[in-house]
Amino acid sequence: MRRSKVFIGNSHTELGGLICNRLGVEPAPCTLKKFSNGETSVEIGVSVRDEDVYIVQSGSPSVNDHLMELLILISGCRTGSAHKITAVIPSYPYSKQSKMKKHRGAITARMIANLLTMAGADHVITMDLHANQMQGFFTVPVDNLHAGPTLAQWIRHNVPDYKDAVVVSKNPGGTKRVTALADALKINFAMIQTDRRRNHKPYSSMLNLAQAPIFSVASPRKKGARGAPPTVLPAPGSPLNGTARRASMKLQDGPNTTHGTVPSRRKSSNTRKPSQLGGRRPSLNPGEEGEDDVFDDEEDEGVHIVTAHGVQTARVVQGHVVGDDYLEEESESEAQSEAETRPRLQHTDSSVDLKHALGGSVDAEGSDDDDDEFQREKLITLVGDVRGRTAIIVDDMIDRHGSFVAAAEHCRLNCGAKRVVVIATHGIFNDDCLEQLQACPCIDSVVVTNTYPIPVERRIAATKLVVIDVSAIFAECMRRNHHGESISALFEQMTM
Amino acid sequence: MSSNSIKLLAGNSHPALFKLVSERLGVPLSNIGVFQFSNLETSVTIGESVRDEDVFVLQTGCGEVNDFLMELLIIIHACKTASARRITAVIPNFPYARQDKKDKSRAPITAKLMANMLQTAGCDHVITMDLHASQIQGFFNVPVDNLYSEPSTLRYIREHVDVSSAVIVSPDAGGAKRAAALADRLDLNFALIHKERQRANEVSRMVLVGDVKGMTCVLVDDMADTCGTLAKAAQTLKENGARDVIAIVTHGILSGPAVQRINDSELLKVVCTNTVPHDHLKAECPKLDTIDVSPTLAEAIRRLHNGESVSYLFRNAPM
Numbered sequence: 001m002r003r004s005k006v007f008i009g010n011s012h013t014e015l016g017g018l019i020c021n022r023l024g025v026e027p028a029p030c031t032l033k034k035f036s037n038g039e040t041s042v043e044i045g046v047s048v049r050d051e052d053v054y055i056v057q058s059g060s061p062s063v064n065d066h067l068m069e070l071l072i073l074i075s076g077c078r079t080g081s082a083h084k085i086t087a088v089i090p091s092y093p094y095s096k097q098s099k100m101k102k103h104r105g106a107i108t109a110r111m112i113a114n115l116l117t118m119a120g121a122d123h124v125i126t127m128d129l130h131a132n133q134m135q136g137f138f139t140v141p142v143d144n145l146h147a148g149p150t151l152a153q154w155i156r157h158n159v160p161d162y163k164d165a166v167v168v169s170k171n172p173g174g175t176k177r178v179t180a181l182a183d184a185l186k187i188n189f190a191m192i193q194t195d196r197r198r199n200h201k202p203y204s205s206m207l208n209l210a211q212a213p214i215f216s217v218a219s220p221r222k223k224g225a226r227g228a229p230p231t232v233l234p235a236p237g238s239p240l241n242g243t244a245r246r247a248s249m250k251l252q253d254g255p256n257t258t259h260g261t262v263p264s265r266r267k268s269s270n271t272r273k274p275s276q277l278g279g280r281r282p283s284l285n286p287g288e289e290g291e292d293d294v295f296d297d298e299e300d301e302g303v304h305i306v307t308a309h310g311v312q313t314a315r316v317v318q319g320h321v322v323g324d325d326y327l328e329e330e331s332e333s334e335a336q337s338e339a340e341t342r343p344r345l346q347h348t349d350s351s352v353d354l355k356h357a358l359g360g361s362v363d364a365e366g367s368d369d370d371d372d373e374f375q376r377e378k379l380i381t382l383v384g385d386v387r388g389r390t391a392i393i394v395d396d397m398i399d400r401h402g403s404f405v406a407a408a409e410h411c412r413l414n415c416g417a418k419r420v421v422v423i424a425t426h427g428i429f430n431d432d433c434l435e436q437l438q439a440c441p442c443i444d445s446v447v448v449t450n451t452y453p454i455p456v457e458r459r460i461a462a463t464k465l466v467v468i469d470v471s472a473i474f475a476e477c478m479r480r481n482h483h484g485e486s487i488s489a490l491f492e493q494m495t496m
Numbered sequence: 497m498s499s500n501s502i503k504l505l506a507g508n509s510h511p512a513l514f515k516l517v518s519e520r521l522g523v524p525l526s527n528i529g530v531f532q533f534s535n536l537e538t539s540v541t542i543g544e545s546v547r548d549e550d551v552f553v554l555q556t557g558c559g560e561v562n563d564f565l566m567e568l569l570i571i572i573h574a575c576k577t578a579s580a581r582r583i584t585a586v587i588p589n590f591p592y593a594r595q596d597k598k599d600k601s602r603a604p605i606t607a608k609l610m611a612n613m614l615q616t617a618g619c620d621h622v623i624t625m626d627l628h629a630s631q632i633q634g635f636f637n638v639p640v641d642n643l644y645s646e647p648s649t650l651r652y653i654r655e656h657v658d659v660s661s662a663v664i665v666s667p668d669a670g671g672a673k674r675a676a677a678l679a680d681r682l683d684l685n686f687a688l689i690h691k692e693r694q695r696a697n698e699v700s701r702m703v704l705v706g707d708v709k710g711m712t713c714v715l716v717d718d719m720a721d722t723c724g725t726l727a728k729a730a731q732t733l734k735e736n737g738a739r740d741v742i743a744i745v746t747h748g749i750l751s752g753p754a755v756q757r758i759n760d761s762e763l764l765k766v767v768c769t770n771t772v773p774h775d776h777l778k779a780e781c782p783k784l785d786t787i788d789v790s791p792t793l794a795e796a797i798r799r800l801h802n803g804e805s806v807s808y809l810f811r812n813a814p815m
Binding site: 137 | 608611
């Protein structure tokens with residue numbers, strides 16, 4: 001590209017390098033450093049007078065420093081008489097704070113947009129903004145590229161029976177994103193809805209459906225019936241045949257799914273039942289007990305699923321799917337004993353506290369409607385059918401693991417999905433998110449693009465992680481912009 | 497000396513609502529004249545001094561949207577040049593709110609243009625209700641108070657619907673959040689209608705998620721324009737054994753074939769707030785009912801004028 005310069009910020013030098021490689025240009029020399037007082041200093045090592053300047057800077061863990069760096073670079077080029085300055089921001093920082101919460105919330109994404117234009121950016125190139133409406137925050141043109149076609153391509157090549165797979169949205173807000181991908185692949189989609197548990201009644205008994213014969217047995221308050229699954233099957237020819245068959249299939253088709261472990265587990269759950277009823281668990285080996293407990297609850301879901309029009313509902317406590325007879329933790333001592341017997345959940349809790357202790361405001365935490373996953377208990381509902389198929393859970397970013405783990409557990413354990421693939425554009429992986437996803441037995445692979453930097457050692461440790469290179473899309477967009485060509489084609493077909 | 501009192505300037509889009517607001521506040525509507533020249537240009541004269549006053553301009557998006565928009569801009573501008581201390585645009589139904597994103601190549605973000613136009617005209621503050629996307633607040637450089645009709649809707653449901661056998665239904669997946677919030681407040685179950693996309697070249701069908709048998713279904717949405725979705729949703733609900741179906745929407749734009757569709761549909765009632773005038777349709781469409789949100793608007797104006805917090809109105813509807 002003639003009369004152009006590409007600067008690469010410190011946030012994601014790897015992606016910047018790939019883009020330059022694609023474009024066949026050398027990154028323009030600039031020195032980015034910090035004074036000892038923490039101020040960022042930028043020296044642009046080449047003339048930019050009357051040149052088209054592209055600055056590649058993504059979001060990163062030290063987001064504010066890198067944002068400042070970007071702003072200073074833009075401003076430096078502006079005062080250096082650059083002809084046009086394009087900020088290439090693969091993963092837009094602060095994008096979750098795109099709307100005002102009910103009380104006095106700041107729209108920080110909008111403020112970032114103002115800062116960029118004020119610093120002197122004439123054009124912005126980004127990818128999969130959290131809300132499409134964010135383009136309206138800018139007074140300069142924004143090219144919001146889509147990773148969708150690239151992700152679709154990956155699915156076509158890497159999911160063996162993708163034609164039979166189902167794309168799943170883990171929250172209602174993401175349904176549109178998911179339908180687009182489903183359309184591109186010409187496959188079905190499903191949706192997961194989590195909502196606050198109401199009435200503190202078992203969900204199954206709240207629905208006074210015709211399913212009563214099943215669910216009266218399934219009701220957790222009738223413990224006696226629980227150990228005898230065959231009794232839940234209604235007589236053949238009953239109006240609920242379909243539903244019942246599903247429930248029974250779940251118990252019998254074990255070998256095909258994770259329910260292969262059911263028989264042995266069931267035995268253990270039966271023997272433990274009295275102590276559970278007593279409100280306290282026996283203090284066995286903590287680690288083993290915790291693990292076993294999770295499975296115990298999930299296994300019981302075979303009986304407790306509500307299936308109406310392809311809907312399956314289960315309970316989620318502290319981010320994990322549990323059975324309907326999971327005990328409420330009412331007294332403090334009980335909660336404590338819970339914590340002792342479940343090191344995994346306890347860990348989840350503490351990570352939240354830590355975040356707050358470090359100054360993460362509650363507002364920022366709750367900045368996305370679907371992510372208050374640490375609420376004590378919620379109901380998770382799958383709309384659609386994933387039985388015996390591969391479930392592809394799609395979102396625009398993976399920053400925290402809770403909702404993904406809950407969705408994957410629900411798809412796999414309750415709804416009979418064969419495999420679960422988690423796929424997203426931005427792999428932000430806050431804290432130990434990536435490690436948790438890696439540890440989750442219900443997730444088979446995690447697929448993200450390289451818009452956001454992931455340290456090499458984390459990438460190597462996470463064997464389930466697949467990173468797709470999207471530098472070609474950015475390179476092509478920059479090239480087309482430079483030559484004044486239309487980039488609409490990039491929205492639809494561009495796959496690399 | 498100026499009194500720095502509230503001045504209410506009403507546009508022509510919805511005189512009934514503006515009268516209610518004015519009565520509620522006990523502040524008469526200021527005397528303004530809005531005419532059209534014979535070439536259809538809009539002309540505004542403001543009949544009393546607004547110097548150093550706290551001016552509220554009332555106008556909503558309905559009917560001849562562009563004419564009313566122009567009227568609003570000209571009134572704001574006139575007040576600005578007449579040295580009003582502060583000008584607040586009260587726009588219960590924000591026009592062009594649905595064009596809020598670049599969903600296709602070269603699609604305009606008209607909601608952003610609207611925001612720019614209002615600010616350029618001289619608007620210092622905006623009050624609106626149930627914005628189509630909350631991100632529109634971020635399009636403005638001036639503060640925007642996005643009020644909610646939810647408290648008024650809640651009251652209506654409690655007063656007019658037998659909540660013991662009701663279920664809240666969202667007519668599409670995107671509105672699930674709104675329906676869930678309402679269901680939470682009422683402690684009811686909720687269901688949603690989901691348009692299932694079959695493989696290529698197959699007809700999509702509506703799938704109901706949740707149980708509605710023998711229940712009164714309350715469909716909730718933020719906007720009802722041609723009512724196609726609502727009518728289809730009502731039919732789906734009836735097929736699944738719903739006893740009655742009523743629809744509650746914030747902005748009942750009811751344009752085009754809406755009235756015909758409502759009359760032909762399974763809907764027992766369509767309840768809209770009065771952010772958009774629809775009284776004139778009631779003769780043709782007896783199923784229409786109104787929720788009055790003027791107390792909320794009036795209270796927001798009063799609180800803004802007195803510098804009090806508006807957040808109370810997000811959870812409560814003034815009587």
